[in-house]
Amino acid sequence: xxxxxxxxxxxxxxxxxxxxxVAYVMPxxxxxxxxxxxxxxxxxxxxxxxxxxxxxxxxxPATLLTLGLFIFVINGLxxxxxGTYLKGFEVGGFWAGVGGAIIYSIVxxxxxxxxxxxxxxxxxxxxxx
Numbered sequence: 001x002x003x004x005x006x007x008x009x010x011x012x013x014x015x016x017x018x019x020x021x022v023a024y025v026m027p028x029x030x031x032x033x034x035x036x037x038x039x040x041x042x043x044x045x046x047x048x049x050x051x052x053x054x055x056x057x058x059x060x061p062a063t064l065l066t067l068g069l070f071i072f073v074i075n076g077l078x079x080x081x082x083g084t085y086l087k088g089f090e091v092g093g094f095w096a097g098v099g100g101a102i103i104y105s106i107v108x109x110x111x112x113x114x115x116x117x118x119x120x121x122x123x124x125x126x127x128x129x
Contacts, residue, residue: 010116012042014115015045016037016040016041018041018107018108019041019104020034021107022100022104023037026099026100026103028096028100029100030089031088032087032088032089035088039089040086040088040089044079047078047081052074055074055077055078059074072101075097075098075102077094078101080094080097083097
């Protein structure tokens with residue numbers, strides 16, 4: 001259990017650094033401090049875990065018609081939504097939200113791939129004789 005909590009905190013820190021990177025790369029996105037990035041990473045994680053699946057399900061026809069590209073719109077809207085409600089984390093508009101969400105995903109994935117230990121799956125085969 002403590003390793004799970006440690007892993008969760010490390011993921012939050014990685015996502016916070018990813019948000020700071022997005023703010024550095026895109027001038028239309030601002031993050032006031034590391035604390036604001038940490039809170040924004042938590043809120044983004046919660047929004048992506050709760051609201052995003054519902055929106056994807058509701059917009060499934062549009063997603064299928066656009067061959068999955070509508071998910072970029074959903075990600076951008078949610079990124080923009082979090083930026084409008086949190087102090088210290090501002091997103092300058094819809095397109096800034098789309099670009100920020102893309103960069104955030106790439107940086108977060110890359111940092112997680114480098115810094116987090118890979119989970120190993122063991123397959124146990126029991127022979128019946």
